[in-house]
Amino acid sequence: MADIVQTAILGLALGGVYALMGAGLSLVFGVMRIVNLAHPSLIMAGAYIAYWAFRLAGVDPLLILPVAAAILAGTGVLLYKLVFEREARSAKYSEMTVLLTFALAMVMEGLLGTVFTNTQRVTSPDYATDAFFIADVFIPKGQLYAGMVSLGIISALALFLKHSRFGYPIRATTQNREAAELLGVNVNLVSLASFAIGVGLAGAAGALVSFVFSFFPSKHWEWIVILMSLVVLGGMGSIFGTVLAAFILSVLAAFVGFYVGAVWSTLTFFVALFVVLLVRPQGLFGEKPELA
């Protein structure tokens, strides 16, 4: 019984981190209909900011998180203006943005590899290797803190989307871009802001990831499959769905890892992606795709 509780707790703690990693991807898809394949490489950039801030100046990753988020959000603004804005009216928008984000991921990987080398890194504040013990169950402090901070950020995002004056048009654009535009929403500005927020969330997630996982520039290819499985299971564009999927799949992966073998744990996400696309392509909360 203790094993089951232990495994579930480890899965839940990681689920919080995955939720934040996927939330930005989901937001950007919801508003802009862009599957941002470069999202994990942007998370990687956030992780490097936290890593070097800790290594060079001893700054805690949790403290550098807002800085990483702000730097990445600024990067998001630049990327949107330089790369995506001109594609907005393109007849081949979907195809172009997939190719563009793929190219961006390659460029990010190359840049990070050149500057920081391909050595595995992990930020190691004291709590990253410490744990709370409750009877026979241990809760790793690093994963717990990362999970709690993730949920805090996602809750703030949800409140912002639900109640702020700028949240309304973002939600509206997600649900019906044309209608939002016709009701006076500057959808280009909303797209810019959403992309910046989404990439900013990648930066925040990166700061947390830096002490939860070891990372190196090309690891983003593994992450994109994991994040896509969350976004697809949750329903493309549904942030709530992504969060729920993150908890479901990470708990499932934890059990697979414990009972079947650690090497099979990551495969859980791959299989889930395949099965969901086959059985229920709209995921838990997405719109049913139209038949051609």
Place this chain on the structure above:
Amino acid sequence: MSGLLEVTDLVAGYGNGPAILNGARLSVRPGEVHCVIGPNGAGKSTLLKAIVGMLPIRAGDVRFKGESLKGLRPDQALRRGICLVPQERALFPAMTVRENLRMGGYSIPDKAELERRIDGIEERFPILRERRGQRAGTLSGGQQQTLAMARTMILKPEIVMFDEPSLGLAPKVVAEVFGIMKLMAAEGITIVLVEQNALMGLKHADRGIVLDLGKTLLEAPADEVLRDPRIGELYLGGRSEA
């Protein structure tokens, strides 16, 4: 009589594709209901989209109160007082009825004023008050159309353009939709209507506009269009009023 909205020799299309409108004209008179008819592919919906800036104008002009709308975005056209209700209502399905109404007044900066106007709309359309907490996507087709039409009234626009408002609705509901349109016209809102059900549309309109192959074939009082035997044969299934 000078039009509130004047469309002259308009050429427009989608992306880099061929032009759908090839010199369309339209003169919209204040306070009147205008019904645009024509066969499939005539460019009726394209005309409305080009007017509000959803499609770029390649040639010709659209002037509202004498000022060109060329190059404006839909949100800028809306701020001038022109509102488009596209096909299939264009609601936000996961938002509540009340939230949809709030989005209707998105460009109103004064929140108290916005809430006051929404209250006024709910008073006029009690069904929207009853359903205010319900998600728009779960409303019936008729209720969704009522919401979409009522939502435009929050901004008190000068011109509202409807693209196929009766599409997919039961005959009884269609009558209600035209009733709301009549109410809007009585309040002085100028209406431009694109309608597949041309007979129904023209019967409720002051003026009729016939489009074909992206060009305006005829602009005349609606009863004249209804009586024109050529138009009756071509677009009204041979049911002219002559």
